[in-house]
Each structure stands twice: as C-alpha cells, then as structure tokens.
Amino acid sequence: MILTINHVTTYRYDAPMRAAVQSLRLFPSRFDGQRSIRWDVTVEGGTRGGSFRDGAGxxxxxxxxxxxxxxxxxxxxxxxxxxxxxGVLRGHREIVPPFAYLRETxxxxxxxxxxxxxxxxxxxxxxxxxRAHRLSAAVAGAIAYAPGVTHAHTTAAExxxxxxGVCQDHAHALIACARALDLPARYVSGYLYARDDGEPHEASHAWAEIWVDGIGWIGFDAANGCCPDERYIRLGSGLDAREAAPIKGIAMGAGEEKLDVTVALDAIQQ
Incomplete structure (x- = not known):
C-alpha cells in the first residue's frame, strides 16, 4: 500500500517568546515493512540543525x-x-538490547x-x-476506547x-503487563490509515512492541485488537509516550502556549 501523509502541528503563544528549540522524531522507520518514497519535514521560520540516528534506530x-x-x-x-x-519488525537496525526495555517508568x-x-x-x-497475544487481548477487554476521559499524563494503572482510555493508554497498559511477565516492551508512535471497519483514522496513533525470543520485536495494537499491518506507518519508539514523542521542545519566555494538530492520511494505491 502507498500512503500519503500531511501532518501539521502548530504552537501559538499569547506573548512572543524569546526563542524556541525543537527535537523532532518525525521520520519513518527503516525496516522491511515500509519504504519512504518522499518525506519532508519543515519548521516555518526555523533553522535546521543536526540530525542523528539513535540507539533504537x-x-x-x-x-x-x-x-x-x-x-x-x-x-x-x-x-x-x-x-x-x-507486526514483525524485520530488518530494523538498532543497537539497544531488548532487556533495556524491561525498565519501568x-x-x-x-x-x-x-x-x-x-x-x-x-x-x-x-x-x-x-502470552503477548493474550496480554493484548486482555488490555483491549479491560480498557474501552473513550476519547477525552484520560489525558497526556495518565498512567497505565490509572x-x-x-x-x-485512548491508544496511548492501551499501549502503556500493554507495556506494563508485558514487563510484569519479564517480556521487554516499548511504546511506538506513528500513523494509522483506517480501522478495521474502514473508517478514516485522522490522527496520530500509538501501539506497543513486545520482544519475543526467536522472532524479535512484534507490534500489538490493543486499541484496535490487531498487529500493525500495511495501514500503519511507524515513526519511533521509547520506554513510554514521553520518550517516544514525535515532537519535543522548549520555548523561552512567559507566553501561554496553545496547540493545534491536523493529520490527513490517505491511500493512493492498495
């Protein structure tokens, strides 16, 4: 499948800030399941700095x-x-050992x-x-999808x-359950084209990956009761949502910040 993405994130301040710095993890992962045809990331009025590939690839x-x-x-x-x-993350190059993802946050x-x-x-x-499949099903059954009930800092336990909860909560809960059984697990950020019922999914998405010896990292989307397939674009990973956040930044000044996000994802070839 060939997917197109247009994603705009805008931060507005009620008083001008002295400066702002952004760290962006907004680039498609390199592995056998996806290939970038074209990909552009720009910050209006910004100066591009250095880039690197971290230990998680x-x-x-x-x-x-x-x-x-x-x-x-x-x-x-x-x-x-x-x-x-x-759901198998085959061909992805990284150097962080799986056991590093047993650490709780x-x-x-x-x-x-x-x-x-x-x-x-x-x-x-x-x-x-x-066990991994059973855990994903158990989390899906224990946490109903309900936007607006939780917030960015809601924990898996809460x-x-x-x-x-929402996809972030499903991912956090699945990660916690996996680690409780000594299965390394991590949070993954990305995009999802559509749900199983075919409805457009016009938002960024998140899921979990669990390490299974002999296979490697496998994705589990408890929010949708499936493993990631051709509808998913994988961006990056981390111990939790905060670490895997596609955008991290800081603005220097006294202004109050307002956030606006629009995401459009479409398929031009299936």
Whole structure:
C-alpha cells in the first residue's frame, strides 16, 4: 500500500517568546515493512540543525527559532510504501538490547491490578508469543476506547482503574503487563490509515512492541485488537509516550502556549 501523509502541528503563544528549540522524531522507520518514497519535514521560520540516528534506530533532527516567536508550525508531508509484516519488525537496525526495555517508568508503573491482569491473561499460554497475544487481548477487554476521559499524563494503572482510555493508554497498559511477565516492551508512535471497519483514522496513533525470543520485536495494537499491518506507518519508539514523542521542545519566555494538530492520511494505491 502507498500512503500519503500531511501532518501539521502548530504552537501559538499569547506573548512572543524569546526563542524556541525543537527535537523532532518525525521520520519513518527503516525496516522491511515500509519504504519512504518522499518525506519532508519543515519548521516555518526555523533553522535546521543536526540530525542523528539513535540507539533504537530512530532518526532525530533538531530545529531552532530566534525570537520574537509568536508561532511554531511543524509540517510533515510524504509518501510511504508499506507491506503487511504481521507486526514483525524485520530488518530494523538498532543497537539497544531488548532487556533495556524491561525498565519501568512513571507511565508504565506496575501496580497490583496490572500484575493480576497480566498473570491471569498469561495463565496456560504455550509460549512467549502466545502470552503477548493474550496480554493484548486482555488490555483491549479491560480498557474501552473513550476519547477525552484520560489525558497526556495518565498512567497505565490509572487507565486500567478507569476502564477507559485512548491508544496511548492501551499501549502503556500493554507495556506494563508485558514487563510484569519479564517480556521487554516499548511504546511506538506513528500513523494509522483506517480501522478495521474502514473508517478514516485522522490522527496520530500509538501501539506497543513486545520482544519475543526467536522472532524479535512484534507490534500489538490493543486499541484496535490487531498487529500493525500495511495501514500503519511507524515513526519511533521509547520506554513510554514521553520518550517516544514525535515532537519535543522548549520555548523561552512567559507566553501561554496553545496547540493545534491536523493529520490527513490517505491511500493512493492498495
């Protein structure tokens, strides 16, 4: 499938800022399941800085803006060819060892409820792959998709207690459950073209990857009850949403910030 993406993120300030710096992780991953045909990232009025590929294989690029800065607009436009790899991240080059992703974070802290959910879901599983699938199904059943109930700083434990959340919460809960069973797991940011019912999914998306010995990293999207396929564009990964964030930055000044995001994703060839 060939997917086109147009993604604009705009930060507006009620008082001009002295300067702003952005670290962008907005570039498609390199692996057997996707190939960039064209991809452009620009920051209006910004100066492009250095870029590098980190230990997890993700490209990171820096931008800076001199003040007065009233608005920062980050635009992504591109085309990516994708292939259904049944969720397997084959051909991805990275040097961070899988066991590094056993470390808990505030967002993925394992409380008693998460431990219980993980143990009950994995009971009777044949192997690690079976356990991973069972965990994804258990999280999907325990947390109903409900936009607006949680927020950016909601933890996996809090979402599980609420029983509602969005893709970020599903990913955090699945990661916590996997780590509770000593399965390395990480958060993945990207885009999703459509849900199983064919409805357009006009937003950035997130899912989890779990390491299975003998296979490698496998993606699990508990929010949609599937493994990532040709509808997904993978950008980057991290221990949680904060670490894997496509955009990180800081603005220097006293102005209040407002955020506006628009994402359009379409398929031009299937």
């Amino acid at each position: 993700d490209k990171v690029e820096g931008w800076s803006m001199r003040g007065p800065v009233a608005e920062v607009s980050i635009a992504v436009a591109g085309q990516v060819e994708t292939i259904d790899m049944a 505030v967002a993925t802290w394992i409380d008693d409820a998460i431990e219980t959910l993980a143990q009950e879901a994995a009971a009777g599983a044949d192997d690690a792959l079976d 979402a599980l207690e609420l029983g509602e």
